[in-house]
């Protein structure tokens with residue numbers, strides 16, 4: 427994201443993790459986007475499964491869940507290398523959906 431003051435930041439959704447979570451430091455007036463890509467937080471988001479918590483990398487639901495939304499992985503003192511704060515709910519939902527036969531799916535009124 428490029429803020430109105432020119433600062434290059436992570437996506438807005440990271441702002442819910444903690445004050446300043448979206449900041450990277452570079453700005454569009456003095457830095458290139460390639461420089462912003464070198465920010466450790468930006469690099470971590472490009473690392474895929476390698477940046478996930480051990481528990482997520484070992485999780486049988488990883489290919490569906492993906493570790494949850496990045497902002498939901500933050501824990502004070504542990505940064506973003508954690509399972510989603512909604513891990514229990516994600517597991518329950520994914521397992522519930524996997525048990526439902528495809529024939530249970532009904533079109534919504536918008537799709538009818």
Ligand code: SF4
Nearest residue numbers: 482485491493510513
């Ligand atoms: S957040 Fe929970 S359900 Fe999702 S991959 Fe990580 S451990 Fe598995």
